[in-house]
Amino acid sequence: MPSRFDTLPHRRAIIDRRVLADALMAIEGDDRIALRRDATAMLRTALEAGRAEIARRLIEHPSRGLEAAAAQAFLTDQLLRLLYDFTTKRLYRSSNPTAAERITLIAVGGYGRGEMAPFSDIDIGFLTPWKQTGWAEQIIETMLYALWDLGLKVGHSSRSVDEMVRQAKSDVTIRTALLEARYVWGDQALYDEAAARFRADVQAGTARQFIADKLIERDLRHKKMGDTRYVVEPNVKEAKGGLRDLHTLFWIGKYAYNVTEPAELVEVGLLSRAEYRQFHRAENFLWAVRCHLHSLAGRAEDRLTFDLQREIAERMRFADRPGKSSVERFMQYYFLQAKTVGDLTGVFLAHLDEKFAARGRRFGFPSLTRSPGKLNGFTLVRGRLSLPSDDFLQKNPVRLIEMFALADKHGLEIHPVAMRAAARDAKLADDIRRNPQANALFLDVLTSHRDPETVLRWMNEAGVFGRFVPDFGRVVAQMQFDMYHHYTVDEHTIRAIGLLAKIERGELNEDHPLSAAIMKQIVSRRVLYVAVLLHDIAKGRGGDHSQLGAEVANRLGPRFGLTPAETETVAWLVRWHLLMSATAFKRDLSDFKTILDFCEIVQSPERLRLLLALTVVDIRAVGPGVWNGWKRQLLSDLYESAEEVLRLGHKQKGRSERIAAKQQALRTVLGWDEARFAALVKRLPEPYWVAEPEDVLERNARLIEESGDSQLSIAAQVYPERGATLVTVYAADHPGLFYRIAGAISVAGGNIIDARIHTTRDGMALDNFLVQDPVGRPFDDSTQLARLKGAIEDALANRNKLADRLSAKPLPRARAEAFDIAPNVLIDNRASNRFTVIEVNARDRPALLHQLAHGLFQSKVTIHSAHVATYGERAVDTFYLTDLTGDKISGATRLKAIERRLLEAAAGTPMKEAA
Structure with a gap:
C-alpha cells in the first residue's frame, strides 16, 4: 500500500475492510442477483459512513487537504478490493483458472496518485494478459454495474497488456493516465509485468x-x-x-x-x-x-x-x-x-x-540567438538574460531592478534561474527603495514605450515589485469580493498599465479613438503612468481608497523622482480617479450644471486629458465585456463638453445658438420644407434639443412624422455606436407611462442602460431608451425586436399584470445573492439647477428600474431622465425629477416619503400595481 495511506490516521474509522469482508462472505444464498443486491447495499452503507467520517475530519481539520484527498482514495481502494473479492470468490469463482484467466485492477489518473475529492470520478483499469476471456468479461461487467449502483461516476478501460502498450504509445492522454497507474487488487505479477512493459516500451527515450x-x-x-x-x-x-x-x-x-x-x-x-x-x-x-x-x-x-x-x-x-x-x-x-x-x-x-533542450529549441519559448554574451555585467544564455554568479544580485542589490530594466530595454526574456535568484533575493529590495538609481530604473520600466505590462508582471512574479514598492505588495493577490472586478488588484493594475501602453502605441485606435488622440497632447507621460500604478494602491485598508491612495501618492512621488508639481498631479488623479466615470454614467450630461460641477474639480485641460486616459484603462482593465460603446460615448461626451468649458473659461456657449445649430443640421438631413419643419420645432420643448444627439433627433422626427394621429408608436433599432438598441416610444402622456415601459422591457429580457423622457407641447410623451440584453449586447434580431415592441404595447394597453409576469421570470444571476448590498437612497438638490437628483444603490436584479419607477409614480413626481449604471452585482440608478408643476422637490416630509418608497422598491418589496 502506498506510503501516503500508511500515514493516514485511524484508517479503520473510515472503513474496516476485514470486518466488511467477513460480513460479505457471510451473506447466505446462491442467487447471484440477490447476492449482488445485498452486497451492494452493504457497500453503500460503508461508502456513506466513510464519506461522513472524511467530511467530519475535514470540518475538524479544515486545512488538511492532502489528508482528506488521500482518505477518499483509501476509502475507494477498500471498496474496490471488497467488491473484487466478492465478485471473484462468491459470484464467479474460478476454481482452476487458466493462464488467460488472470486480471488485475489498477487505479489511474488522480486516483492512481492516491488523491481524490469527495465526488471525483473513479478512474480504473482492468488488465488481462491477452484477449479477454468470458470469465474476465463477467468480472468486469459485474463490478462496473455494482459501482454504478453505488452512485459512483466511473471512468474505466479494459485492455490486454499489448493493447495498453499500443494505445499508450499513440495517445498522450492515455499515456499520462497510465503514468500514474497504481496496483489496487488482483494479480500482482500481471501488474508488475505491465508496469515493466510501460517503462521499457512506452516511457524509455520519449521524455523530451x-x-x-x-x-x-x-x-x-x-x-x-x-x-x-x-x-x-x-x-x-x-x-x-x-x-x-x-x-x-x-x-x-x-x-x-x-x-x-x-x-x-x-x-x-x-x-x-x-x-x-x-x-x-x-x-x-x-x-x-x-x-x-x-x-x-x-x-x-x-x-x-x-x-x-x-x-x-x-x-x-x-x-x-x-x-x-x-x-x-x-x-x-x-x-x-x-x-x-x-x-x-x-x-x-x-x-x-538545461537537460532536455540543450541541443534544440527551448520548451515553450521561441528560438532566439544562442551565443553567450554580456550586458552590464549580466550574461546572455541562449538569448535570455542571466547571472554570471549566484551572488551577483547580492553584491549590488540595485541589479535586482536593473535586471528587469535591461530585459525591457533590449526585449529579452529573463532566464528562469535568474528569476529564481531574484525571488530568493527579493528582500534585498528593502535596502534600495530610496536609492535614486533604483527608482530611476523602476520608472523606466513603468513608463516604457515597449511592453511594461510583461516586465512588471515578471517583477511581480519574482516578488521584487511588492518588496520595492511595499504599498503595492499589500495589494498583491488581493481580490475584491464583488461580481464587477474580474481580477485581483495587482493584476488589474498591471493590465491597466499594459492597456495604456497599447493605446499610446496606437494599437487600440479603433476602440479608443479619443484616448489615442489625446495621448499625443499629454505633457507628462510619467505622471499618467504613475497614477495608473497607484490608483487602487490603498484598497483593502478600510476607508475611501481614493483619499488614502492620494496620501500614498504624495509619499511615493518624490521617492520615484517626480517633481513636486508632478507629485501633486498624481495625487490629484488618484484622489479623483472615479470622478469621470461617476459623472458620465450616473449624471445627465445635458444638464449644464453637471458639466460645471465636474469642471470645478478638474480645473485644467491637462488634468482632463490625464483623467480621461486613466478612466478608460481603469474601466477596461476590470475584465472582459465591461467596456462597451455606450461607455465610450458617454465619456467622450463628457470630455468634449468639459474641454469646451475649460477652454472658454467656464462660459457656456450660447444655449440658443447650439439649439439653432442642431435644428438647422436636422432640417438639412430630413430635407423638409420650412412649414413642415417649423411645426415639428413648435411641438418639442427646448430641453429636448439640448439632451438628444443629432442622430437620435433624426430618428425621433421620422417616427413622429410616420405616426400621424396615432396615440402610440414604437420604434426599436440597433444603435451600433452605443453598443445597444434604441427603443423610442411616442405615446399619449399619462402618469405611470415610464414604469410600465420599463417593466415591459424587462419582460422582453432587456436591460435599460439609459432613458431620456420628454413631453411635447401638445401632450405626447417622447421617450428614448437604450437597451441591452442581459450580457451587455444589443437586441439585434427581428424576433427580439418584435418581442420588445409587443411587450411594450401589451403593458401600455394593460393587457396583463406586469408584476405577475416579472415575478415569474427567473433571476439570471443567482450568484448575486452571495453579496450583501444594503439599499441606499441619496437625494441631492444641488447637483442640478432645475431638477432634484436622486441616486439609488441596490443589488442588481431584473425589473429593478421598473420597481423604482413605480415607487416614483406613487410619489406623484415627474421623471425627466433616468441613468442606469451596473457594477457587477450592484446597480446605481439615478433619476432627475420635478414635482407635477415642474419645480424641484424641496419639502423634507415629501423627500422622506420618496426615500422610503424607493428603499422598499430597492429591497424588492412586492409592489401593488395600479389598475
Missing part, C-alpha cells in the same frame, strides 16, 4: 516529446481558462496556478526521472528543499479548497464561485480584519498559493530546459 506535449496541453488549458491565475472565480483544478499545474510538474518529473512521490523531485534536482516545501504547502491548500468545494456543493464542483467562497473562508477559519473581510483574506491567500505554483513552474522548466 512527452514534456513538449504536456506543456502544449497546459498552454491550451490556460488559454481556455482565461490565461491568468488572478480571475476572481478561479477553477481550483484546471485554472492557471491550480492543481493541474502542480500535477503537470509531477508527471514530467515522474516521466523523466521515474520519481514516485513529489518529495523525490528534490533528490533529482528539479526543486530545492525550500521549493518543495512551497509545492507541498500549495498542493495541501488547493486540495483542502477542492475538498470543501465538493463537500459544500454535494457534487463534483471545481469552480470557486462567489457563493461558495464565503462558506469556505468560514470553514477554513479565516477571520475579518480591518479593511479586509474574511473572504477577501481567504482569496488573497488562495492567489498567493496560485502565484507560488507559477513560480515553481518557471524554476522547474529551467532545469528541464
Whole structure:
C-alpha cells in the first residue's frame, strides 16, 4: 500500500475492510442477483459512513487537504478490493483458472496518485494478459454495474497488456493516465509485468516529446481558462496556478526521472528543499479548497464561485480584519498559493530546459540567438538574460531592478534561474527603495514605450515589485469580493498599465479613438503612468481608497523622482480617479450644471486629458465585456463638453445658438420644407434639443412624422455606436407611462442602460431608451425586436399584470445573492439647477428600474431622465425629477416619503400595481 495511506490516521474509522469482508462472505444464498443486491447495499452503507467520517475530519481539520484527498482514495481502494473479492470468490469463482484467466485492477489518473475529492470520478483499469476471456468479461461487467449502483461516476478501460502498450504509445492522454497507474487488487505479477512493459516500451527515450506535449496541453488549458491565475472565480483544478499545474510538474518529473512521490523531485534536482516545501504547502491548500468545494456543493464542483467562497473562508477559519473581510483574506491567500505554483513552474522548466533542450529549441519559448554574451555585467544564455554568479544580485542589490530594466530595454526574456535568484533575493529590495538609481530604473520600466505590462508582471512574479514598492505588495493577490472586478488588484493594475501602453502605441485606435488622440497632447507621460500604478494602491485598508491612495501618492512621488508639481498631479488623479466615470454614467450630461460641477474639480485641460486616459484603462482593465460603446460615448461626451468649458473659461456657449445649430443640421438631413419643419420645432420643448444627439433627433422626427394621429408608436433599432438598441416610444402622456415601459422591457429580457423622457407641447410623451440584453449586447434580431415592441404595447394597453409576469421570470444571476448590498437612497438638490437628483444603490436584479419607477409614480413626481449604471452585482440608478408643476422637490416630509418608497422598491418589496 502506498506510503501516503500508511500515514493516514485511524484508517479503520473510515472503513474496516476485514470486518466488511467477513460480513460479505457471510451473506447466505446462491442467487447471484440477490447476492449482488445485498452486497451492494452493504457497500453503500460503508461508502456513506466513510464519506461522513472524511467530511467530519475535514470540518475538524479544515486545512488538511492532502489528508482528506488521500482518505477518499483509501476509502475507494477498500471498496474496490471488497467488491473484487466478492465478485471473484462468491459470484464467479474460478476454481482452476487458466493462464488467460488472470486480471488485475489498477487505479489511474488522480486516483492512481492516491488523491481524490469527495465526488471525483473513479478512474480504473482492468488488465488481462491477452484477449479477454468470458470469465474476465463477467468480472468486469459485474463490478462496473455494482459501482454504478453505488452512485459512483466511473471512468474505466479494459485492455490486454499489448493493447495498453499500443494505445499508450499513440495517445498522450492515455499515456499520462497510465503514468500514474497504481496496483489496487488482483494479480500482482500481471501488474508488475505491465508496469515493466510501460517503462521499457512506452516511457524509455520519449521524455523530451512527452514534456513538449504536456506543456502544449497546459498552454491550451490556460488559454481556455482565461490565461491568468488572478480571475476572481478561479477553477481550483484546471485554472492557471491550480492543481493541474502542480500535477503537470509531477508527471514530467515522474516521466523523466521515474520519481514516485513529489518529495523525490528534490533528490533529482528539479526543486530545492525550500521549493518543495512551497509545492507541498500549495498542493495541501488547493486540495483542502477542492475538498470543501465538493463537500459544500454535494457534487463534483471545481469552480470557486462567489457563493461558495464565503462558506469556505468560514470553514477554513479565516477571520475579518480591518479593511479586509474574511473572504477577501481567504482569496488573497488562495492567489498567493496560485502565484507560488507559477513560480515553481518557471524554476522547474529551467532545469528541464538545461537537460532536455540543450541541443534544440527551448520548451515553450521561441528560438532566439544562442551565443553567450554580456550586458552590464549580466550574461546572455541562449538569448535570455542571466547571472554570471549566484551572488551577483547580492553584491549590488540595485541589479535586482536593473535586471528587469535591461530585459525591457533590449526585449529579452529573463532566464528562469535568474528569476529564481531574484525571488530568493527579493528582500534585498528593502535596502534600495530610496536609492535614486533604483527608482530611476523602476520608472523606466513603468513608463516604457515597449511592453511594461510583461516586465512588471515578471517583477511581480519574482516578488521584487511588492518588496520595492511595499504599498503595492499589500495589494498583491488581493481580490475584491464583488461580481464587477474580474481580477485581483495587482493584476488589474498591471493590465491597466499594459492597456495604456497599447493605446499610446496606437494599437487600440479603433476602440479608443479619443484616448489615442489625446495621448499625443499629454505633457507628462510619467505622471499618467504613475497614477495608473497607484490608483487602487490603498484598497483593502478600510476607508475611501481614493483619499488614502492620494496620501500614498504624495509619499511615493518624490521617492520615484517626480517633481513636486508632478507629485501633486498624481495625487490629484488618484484622489479623483472615479470622478469621470461617476459623472458620465450616473449624471445627465445635458444638464449644464453637471458639466460645471465636474469642471470645478478638474480645473485644467491637462488634468482632463490625464483623467480621461486613466478612466478608460481603469474601466477596461476590470475584465472582459465591461467596456462597451455606450461607455465610450458617454465619456467622450463628457470630455468634449468639459474641454469646451475649460477652454472658454467656464462660459457656456450660447444655449440658443447650439439649439439653432442642431435644428438647422436636422432640417438639412430630413430635407423638409420650412412649414413642415417649423411645426415639428413648435411641438418639442427646448430641453429636448439640448439632451438628444443629432442622430437620435433624426430618428425621433421620422417616427413622429410616420405616426400621424396615432396615440402610440414604437420604434426599436440597433444603435451600433452605443453598443445597444434604441427603443423610442411616442405615446399619449399619462402618469405611470415610464414604469410600465420599463417593466415591459424587462419582460422582453432587456436591460435599460439609459432613458431620456420628454413631453411635447401638445401632450405626447417622447421617450428614448437604450437597451441591452442581459450580457451587455444589443437586441439585434427581428424576433427580439418584435418581442420588445409587443411587450411594450401589451403593458401600455394593460393587457396583463406586469408584476405577475416579472415575478415569474427567473433571476439570471443567482450568484448575486452571495453579496450583501444594503439599499441606499441619496437625494441631492444641488447637483442640478432645475431638477432634484436622486441616486439609488441596490443589488442588481431584473425589473429593478421598473420597481423604482413605480415607487416614483406613487410619489406623484415627474421623471425627466433616468441613468442606469451596473457594477457587477450592484446597480446605481439615478433619476432627475420635478414635482407635477415642474419645480424641484424641496419639502423634507415629501423627500422622506420618496426615500422610503424607493428603499422598499430597492429591497424588492412586492409592489401593488395600479389598475
